[in-house]
Amino acid sequence: AAQAFQSPSPPSLAQPQDFLAEAPPQARYEPADDSSSSEAAIAPDYPLGAAKAQLHKTYIVAETASGVCIVDQHAAHERLVMEQMKAQYEQGQxxxxxxxxxxxxxxxxxxxxxxxxxxxxxxxxxxxxxxxxxxxxxxxxxxxxxxxxxxxxxxxxxxxxxxxxxxxxxxxxxxxxxxxxxxxxGSVRAGRRLNAEEMNALLRQMEVTPAAGQCNHGRPTFVTLSLADLEKLFGRS
CATH class of the missing domain: 3.30.1370.100 (MutL, C-terminal domain, regulatory subdomain)
Structure with missing residues (x-):
């Protein structure tokens, strides 16, 4: 089920054309041949995991420590932009x-x-x-x-x-x-192709943004499937 990850303070978000620019350093992950690097990228402190693919230029598929996470890129970034705008508005303008x-x-x-x-x-x-x-x-x-x-x-x-x-x-x-x-x-649109670095930047920002589990209209921004859920789908026990 979708869930929100809380943070003591909202992150600094960049413009939608270059939201990677202000992403945390750990967001700059590229798939590596070394398996240890891949495992580090999906450590428990990265609840939304490491991006593995983009489907239909709309959904990010990430491998988590315990399963799979699928993110709606537009809905997710819409929430990130909203929280940044709210923070600026509350500070004055x-x-x-x-x-x-x-x-x-x-x-x-x-x-x-x-x-x-x-x-x-x-x-x-x-x-x-x-x-x-x-x-x-x-x-x-x-x-x-x-x-x-x-x-x-x-x-x-x-x-x-x-x-x-x-x-x-x-x-x-x-x-x-x-x-x-x-x-x-101001958010990344469905239909925009994202590279691995951009997808992981989005995931890392979601993890430190309040209410990141829902878009501004109340719809989920991501869903998760545990490994057990996947095994049930394929009749494995």
Whole structure:
């Protein structure tokens, strides 16, 4: 069953284009011919094990000390980005990245109104917006953690979410929904090929990130099968 690994403090996460850059040194594992090196990589202090393969450019298969772990790379990295954004937000403000050319996004009237009503909160979350005529929003900056994100898609998804929430949702919950929507746009996508080093970096970061066992939508980020589970599947005793 999926489980979360706790840490006294959240890790420093890099942008989705290069999340390996700030991974712990032990994440930089490459498969080796020496069996002792392989065994060290799946020691008990690495609960999610050592990456062995990527399936359908979506799932990471890792060998653990007691079985197998399968990770949904998008769901897992989405949680990592979310926790990093939460940590920055709680410290005052999420770091932003100014757009070289501010982007204009056209939206329905109700969505435009919903976004502008949350302009101050969005700015604290690293997204700077302002009105630009009727039915349009000018985006000046985005959260730095998102890297080269699709600004129009990000703002459209945020606008839909804010309209859906309405005005009755508690302020803390609204902030959570905003950060969750943003982190989805800043995470490694299904369909992206990862090398062994990148996969192991993701596993190591998951092991030290709070609530890493669930994505922002409540779905599991990984499942595990013990060796006993595998033996049962193949009728071995």
């Amino acid at each position: 999420i770091k932003s990245q100014a757009l070289l050319l501010p982007e204009i996004v056209e939206l329905p009237a109700d969505q435009t109104e919903a976004v502008l009503a949350e302009a101050d909160r969005l700015k604290s979350a690293g997204l700077e917006v302002e009105a630009f005529g009727a039915g349009a929003i000018l985006v000046r900056s985005v959260p730095a953690l998102l890297g080269q994100t699709d600004v129009k898609s990000l703002l459209s998804d945020l606008a839909e979410e804010l309209v859906h929430l309405g005005g009755a949702t508690a302020l803390s919950d609204r902030t959570g929904y905003i950060l969750a929507t943003m982190s989805c746009h």
